[in-house]
Structures are given as C-alpha cells and as structure tokens.
Amino acid sequence: MGFWDVSPFGNDSAADFAWELDEATAEARIEMVGDALERAAGADDLGLFDAPRAVAAAALVAAQYPGGPSIPSTYGPSTPMPQFPGYLRRLAIEALDRVAAPSSWLVEFWEEASEVAAWRRTITDLLKALDPPQVEVLFDL
Template identity: 65%
Template sequence: MSDPMGTWDVGPFGNDDAADFAYDLDEAPMQARVDMIGRALDRVIDAADDSGLPDAPRAVAAAALIAAQYPGGESASTRGPSTPMPQFPAYFRELAINALDRVITAPAWLTEDWDAKPEGPAWRRTIADLRNVLDPPQEEALFDI
C-alpha cells in the first residue's frame, strides 16, 4: 500500500497524520482527549487486516503520549500536542502495547512503508523504545525467591 502520509522524522509525531492528531488533541476538551487516545488505539488493535490500519500513525502518537507518563518516556511526546495531556487510565498502558504490537505485525502498511526507507531501522527503534517504556524488559533472577 502506498504511504498516505508525509513524513519528515522517525519520531511518533514526525508525519502529517500524527501532527494533525496533535492539533486535534490541542483543540479538544480534556475528557475528549482521553476518548480520542482510546479510540485511536482501539481501532488499530481491532484491525483484522491492513485495510483497518489507517489510524496506525495516530496510534503510535497515542502510545507516545501514554509512554510520556511513565519513567523513561518523558521525551516520547516531543513535537506532539502543545497543551498538557490528562492522566490516562492505567489500562491504556496495555492498549498502547497492543497497538504498537499490531502496527509492526504483518500485514501493516506503516511498517512496510518504513522498511522500504533508509530510516526504517531508526523508526523501528522508536517503536521498540516506546514499547520498552510501556513494558520494560524484566531482569532475570539468578534463583527463585
């Protein structure tokens, strides 16, 4: 599928769709922002095939805004909305993880598009970094406690 968005950066808000989403969030009342983030994530999670993923750039941006509320994710939302975001419900963390996993699971036009670009590995690192903030790798225990 062709790239319907203009991109200028591998960050979560480095494309037209995500930048438009940031503007829409800035213009929305606080509770509407929570609903908008939840819907963006749900639409991607519920996508059965690639045709259901037009919201993938918005879901990545939404995941970045959620990650920004966790340790290590503070810089994830740079170039995003200019107004403060509400505190998101705790279950949004799992939604964001699931949405990021869906964005990189074939079929996924967004991942295919980035993989065709020289910046593809850097974009994948962005996704992995977001996911690691939301679901930090666990250290292995040397023995059972």
Template identity: 55%
Template sequence: MGTWDIGPFANDTAADFAGDLDEAALEEREAMVRSVLKRSAGSADFLGICDGERAVAAAALVVAQHPEGDPACSNYGPSEPLPELPADLRMLAVDALDQVISNRSELAELWAEAANWSKWRQDITRLRDILGPPIPPQEEALFEI
C-alpha cells in the same frame, strides 16, 4: 508534506491528531487517545497507514506519562496538556504498537522500504519496551551433581 522524519509526530496524520487533541476539551482527550489505540490494537485484517501513524503518536503520549518515558516533545505534538492517562492504556498501547510493526501493517510495509527503517523500528521497539510489563527474573535452578 507527508512524513518528514521518524518521530511519533513527524508526519501529517500524527500532527493533525495532535491538533485535534489541542482543540478538544481537556475531559475529551483521554477518550480520543483510547479510541485511536483501540482502533489500532483491534485491527484484525490490515492496519492502514493513517491508523498506524495515529497509534504511534497516541502510544508516545502514553509513554510520556510513564515514569521511565521521555516527554512527547515535538514541534508537531500536542501543545495543550493531557489529563493523567489511566494505567490500562499502557497495555492497549503495547497491543497497538504490536499491530503497527506486524506484517498486517501498511505503515510497517512502507517503512520497510525506507533507508532508515531500522531506526524507525528501534524507536517503536523503545516505546513498546517502556510500556510492556517487566519480564520477571527467572530463578536459577540449582542441580546437585
């Protein structure tokens, strides 16, 4: 079936990743999420579509555990619980999502040709914004005239 929607688990690759997580022992699931994010975040040359789709799904799982995140509710996402994921996965997920939307990403290339590209990009940006470090407020400089 391939890809049927823009959600993080709305494609065969991500749905298969969710199934793999469900079949793995609880103590192995964090390492699986970390591995997917590392592989995508460290992509120096070109990020293939399957790695990109898994990275978006893994990042959505990290977002689901963030206080400001939405649950990763999907009919195709993992049905088994994940352990609490360590906070360091947040920045790894940000790096992976940055690669997913870069000009070195096959997934971004394919979505750029789709009619609902902007909605997909907004969803990726929303995930990234939740995980990204807050931008400190700038102090206003006071000048005397």
C-alpha cells in the same frame, strides 16, 4: 500524507492528531487517545491515518511512564495531557504490536524509505517504557 522522520509525531496524520487533541477537553483527550489505540489494536487492516495516530497515541501514554519519550511541542500536542487510565497502557502495547507487525503497511513504508531500523527503534523504545523488562530477585541480599 507526508512523513519527515521516524518519531511518533513525524508525519502529517500524527501532527493533525496533536492539533485535534489541543482543541479538545481533557476528558475528550483521554477518549481520543483510547479510540486511536483501539482502532489499531483491533484492526485487521490498518488505515492510512490509523497507524500513525496509534503510534502517536501510544507515545503520549508511554510519556507518562519512566523511560517514556519527551513529546516535542513542535509537532506534538502543546496542551498538557491528562493522566491516562491504566488500561490504556495495555491497549498501547497491543496497538504497537499490531502497527509493527510484518503485514503492516507502515513497516513496508519504512522499509522502502530505508529507515525501518530507526523506526523500529522508536517503536521498541515506546514498548520498553510501556512494558519494561522485569528483573526477578530470588533472594534479597
């Protein structure tokens, strides 16, 4: 599998996932994104294709929230995504936490490629869109 950049769709597995999404119905796209996130969130050992697909799936969910990424049509899906159900937001956060864990092969890969800082920024940006920092207001002035 090839990687060409740290973006969510900057690898062969995610680009293939985008193509598969383009070929699916809107209902099937929701299920495919959910399945990719569930596999990553619940896995003890992420497979070679599961981790990049989970990052891509999380990016698609995050794109529907303020501050979410723009999905490039070059490698991302060209078909508009349906509105994802709210539960996928929490699942995307869990999947990204698992993918970015120190034991993840994807972290090791980006460390070896000397791009781990840039890749972690990508993951952090997705997490910020999915779970923005909360501002607590004690008094309304």
